[in-house]
Amino acid sequence: MKKTALTTLIMFLFISSSLPAQxxxxxxxxxxxxxxxxxxxxxxxxxxxxxxxxxxTQYENFVYASLCVLNYQSKTTRETIE
Structure with a gap:
């Protein structure tokens, strides 16, 4: 019983520590x-x-897609390809 409670507590702390960054x-x-x-x-x-x-992160792929689609003055061909 103690092992289960300790394991649950450790998992909870591990998961909740990544939430502020997200x-x-x-x-x-x-x-x-x-x-x-x-x-x-x-x-x-x-x-x-x-x-x-x-x-x-959840939106990283969307950021790349948005930068690819957006037309802006300083955009280079290399940036479009990347």
Whole structure:
């Protein structure tokens, strides 16, 4: 019984420790996508990738897709391909 309670407590603490980071990532994504100015949106999306790329965030693939589809002045062919 004690082992089950201890295991449950450890699992709960492990899972809950990753939640604040995910909440920050979600807020940054929502902030970027709710911006109407295209150049500001691109900057915020690039900042999102700089912070959270490769960390398995929920919206990482959507950020890449948005940057690919958005037309902005400083966009290079290499950025489109990546």
């Amino acid at each position: 909440i920050d990532a979600n807020q940054d994504y929502i902030k970027a996508m709710s911006t109407s100015n295209a150049s500001q949106k691109v900057n915020l999306l690039k900042e999102y990738l700089a912070k959270y790329a490769g960390k398995g």
